Amino acid sequence: MPTGIIESLDHEARGITRCDGKTVFVEGALPGETVDYATYRRKPSYDLARTLRVLEPSPDRVTPLCPHFGVCGGCSMQHLDPVAQVAAKQRLLEDNLRHLGRIAAEQLYAPIYGQPWGYRYRARLSVRLVVKKGGVLVGFHEKRSSYVADMRQCEILPPHLSAMLLPLRELIGKMSIRDRLPQIEVAVGERVTALVLRILESPSATDEDLLRDFADRHGVVFYLQPQGPATAWRFYPLDGPRLSYLLPDFAVEHFFSPTEFTQVNHAINRVLVRRALALLDPRPGDRVGDMFCGLGNFTLPIARSGARVLGVEGSAELVRLAAENAAANGLEDRAEYRVANLFTATPETLAALGHFDKMLIDPPREGALELVKSLGADGPQRIVYISCSPATLARDAAILVTQKNYRLRGTGVVNMFPNTSHVESIALFERTSNQVSNNENTTLS
Template structure:
């Protein structure tokens, strides 16, 4: 039997906002049913309109603030509220990070049944122009005078937002949105170019154009000319990520520095790297300071990627073992180690969501463990980590709910103490919570 679609009321509703969700939306209740109002703040009286209805909750967009909160500020970007690239510009950066800390504390208590012995000072940086990695939508719209839109998706919509500026993107790309629109508008496949992947390093950056049809020679010439004029590397992607190929220059090199540790890391545009270069440097420094490796220590770095923590740790420890599920990143890690003259590391490919009992790299014991899992967390590998009995574990997380869950496992099942925890503002003006936690064995 088909499920009956719930009618979305068209009439605006007035309500008082009672709280704030983990995603930064205001919460009210209508007929005892929670309604999440995008853009509303606790203590406000607002007018909103429903956009989606669910069995247990509804979603709405803000129409008007009737009585504002003293915490509300004027968003910097004129496209805020339409563009989905940001969700918290109506809060100051200080209030944003405060909210993220509250989210983490609540999740620790309710999902993990734990509380840190110490709260670390929030790690913050420049809140504007920080975004080095992004996926920009591209859409040719005849109804807008044959214009090509380049930007993030609209809020609660699959459509590309019509934006002329962006204050969170790195200026090397943000300042060229109009130029990119004109460039693509002049291509023969302007209606068949789906997105642009942004991947910027410290010195230079790359743009990957996802072309659904082959580029003509004139298209290639136009893209190459754009790259030469702007200094941005240009790639095409006619299929999946394995088809990414440079158009200009012939042998591009993307990289970023971790100067405190004398490390330079090269990466490919499809590789995972942190969105915020400045905050990544601060995060690596904090993680290694908290892990506190001694010169005689063996350190295990799980979900190590291309060596973002592994290689700096090798500057402090006797030996570091990096383990990662994606084989291309393992190869990149080995290349980065060789390029930086670091020979006290080893990289291994393994699915860390599967049973890794008996793997050789688990056999010789470790003194410290660093975990940097994806949003799904590290629950599957925690039994193996616990069997190694490291004196300290530092857990870097992009998913506060799974960090809280895993903290409960480490504390309540394996006897660790949650010594310290805190948030890091890797994604200012969004609801994304990056955090770090320290676990010690007595």
């Protein structure tokens, strides 16, 4: 049984130690700890292991709140104090900028974080009929497994959803299609909770009665999804409020359907939008580009500032819905949208969108490589970049700083997913001259 001293955490919140010159990633171990561990997978350059016993615990180690921690794969950091989680994510962001991008920010922003529990307003729950475990299971997958965890509660879901896990198991166990219903997608709005049942077979009349009774008793709306996300339709009740979330600082309400992407953490999203707008500083007379705009999470607040904004998104359906949201909020005169594949952007396709004084970039994990490479000499004076991957942010930031004459003014983490290893961040870039003064310290040799 090997023993190791943990040096740091990797991007999946595993402890890092060394054994005979080889890196070992140890699940459940924290920096500064001495642990006994067992290796479960060996690779030529590294090993994967799990903690067996903590000999010298970190002062930041806490007792996980969830009884399923260690089995369920939904969270990996519940054993680390929430404030220490944020600090670890900030270090990971800085390390990626330093080692992958060879740059450093001029300023580190105060991290954005909030309540560590009950925050997940979007979730995709797996469903399995497992006779050996007494019937239907509803929950996240087990760690390193395709099996569904035997969950009776979930501390990161809102309390009313956590309390619904066992009733959902009972409901589906009574249905004729219990083995033909592999997934439930959950979306919580301001006034309604939607449950989207992925069905491989149409429910019977008795099944439909069971769903209606459950919806009435638990105050939810059921959608049925026979194929892809676009096929989801509202089953019951047919009337009532739509899904939406509010950005009260900007008097904006976003309407959405349960299969469309929205931020999972509504409280943190409000703070994130507020900071993004403060850094971007859109003003009347500015023309702003909102790249990878989705439903307009940032587009409409930018428009509310008085600036003119063009939201660009690859999905025609999202652009249609974003335009509807602009009209619903009375902002259609200042917010327009266009369909474009930003992953294949070129200087010519970007120029065709017109000049932008400022730009907000909010890409998926793949980042915005072709977009930032396509920025020309008349590019926006200021760019706010929202990232869900420190590695692709570092890559894109290096291009902006070393090739496009921007300064990385500041960056900081956004703890959108507490108790998980997911790192979201925000960065501000400002265009500078070709000559950067020696004290700006934005590139590392």
